[in-house]
Amino acid sequence: MLTYAPVSEAGGVGKTTTAATLAASHARAGHDVLAIDMDTQNGSLTYFFGPDYDRGDPSADNLVRHLVGRAQGNFHDLTIKVEAGIDLIPSHNMLEDLHEFLLNEKNQAENFGESYSMYHQLHRVLSEANVRDKYDVVIVDSAGKAGPILYNALVAVRNVVIPFEATAKGQESIEGLDDLVEGLEESIDIDVGVLAVLPIGYKDTRDQNKILQNLRESGFPVPVVIGERGSLMEGCWKQQCSPYRYVEEHRSRKRDYETETLEQFDELARHLEEEAGLDMKGVTA
Numbered sequence: 001m002l003t004y005a006p007v008s009e010a011g012g013v014g015k016t017t018t019a020a021t022l023a024a025s026h027a028r029a030g031h032d033v034l035a036i037d038m039d040t041q042n043g044s045l046t047y048f049f050g051p052d053y054d055r056g057d058p059s060a061d062n063l064v065r066h067l068v069g070r071a072q073g074n075f076h077d078l079t080i081k082v083e084a085g086i087d088l089i090p091s092h093n094m095l096e097d098l099h100e101f102l103l104n105e106k107n108q109a110e111n112f113g114e115s116y117s118m119y120h121q122l123h124r125v126l127s128e129a130n131v132r133d134k135y136d137v138v139i140v141d142s143a144g145k146a147g148p149i150l151y152n153a154l155v156a157v158r159n160v161v162i163p164f165e166a167t168a169k170g171q172e173s174i175e176g177l178d179d180l181v182e183g184l185e186e187s188i189d190i191d192v193g194v195l196a197v198l199p200i201g202y203k204d205t206r207d208q209n210k211i212l213q214n215l216r217e218s219g220f221p222v223p224v225v226i227g228e229r230g231s232l233m234e235g236c237w238k239q240q241c242s243p244y245r246y247v248e249e250h251r252s253r254k255r256d257y258e259t260e261t262l263e264q265f266d267e268l269a270r271h272l273e274e275e276a277g278l279d280m281k282g283v284t285a
Contacts, residue, residue, distance in 0.1 A: 001132050002026075002276035003157035004195055005140040007150070008164055014200045017233050018163045019141040020048045024242035025269035027084035031136035031278065034079070036063070037091040038122075038142045038149050045141040046090040049082040050240030053090045062092035067121040067152070068101045075129035083242055087135070099148045119151040126156055136278055159193045161272070166199040166208040166225070195272055200226045223271040224264040232258050 006018045016039065027033045037045040046055060054060065061072035079087040094101075102118040109116035122140070131138060142153035154160070178194075185192055197220045202208055215222055236246045243265070247258050 002278055003138045004159040004161050005142050005153045005157050007160045008144055013165050014163045016045055016141055019045055019139050021243055021265045022269050023086050023139050024084045024244050025266050026137045027086050033086045033137045034135045035086050036089045036140045038140055038153055039091055040095045044091045049088055051080040051082055055091055056093045063089055064092055064094035064098055066125045068105050102148050118148055119155050122152040122156040154192055159195045161196045163198040163200050166202045166211055197222050201228050224268045226264055229261050
């Protein structure tokens, strides 16, 4: 089973777009994919795929209710089928108060002399739902900043893919995230693996080449590098679909650089699947 979270402390580097595109690539290769949206921002995975869902409905069963033991139904009923057969668990506004909810649960448990880990609740929910038996790939699109949402995601998936700007700012973000992962491992005793670093907006400048060299020399895996593809990604957000569907249905002519980008995301997805020992089941043309 392949499990990971695209993570970056810097905003606007394509974290959610990376999650959506890789989810689509895994699904098009024949894998059963669960995508979990734990991002509190409106520009989240839920918006990207555009299902008919009201994230502000306080009466609706949602992931947060399951995380704090207040579920109103079966976990698998939370999923919505979206593009390429991906099962999406949408984001809900209750995520904004997750820290407070988990803290209340922790205090209540301790009052009864029980132990309670605020950061292991997503792991618990996925285990109880036997997600491993149903899916080949689980991707969690989490909040970028440190806190209970990110920590729950990392404890559950144990692996990260890091999209970043191929700039000095991006280099700082990578180093900061490495410190975060190491700190998380020390504080709650888990190993978190960096499956891949994904440079985005690459223009083959001298400075960018130096950053890539430093990354590779530092031991970070960099399977592919994505060029500047702002218009493609903006079109995906506008049409609420993956780059694959956007190119197939919303482009009047084929653009070689967009085809190259899709091939690079496919290459990255195959790399991640190989790392997890998943067999390629067949790619959708």
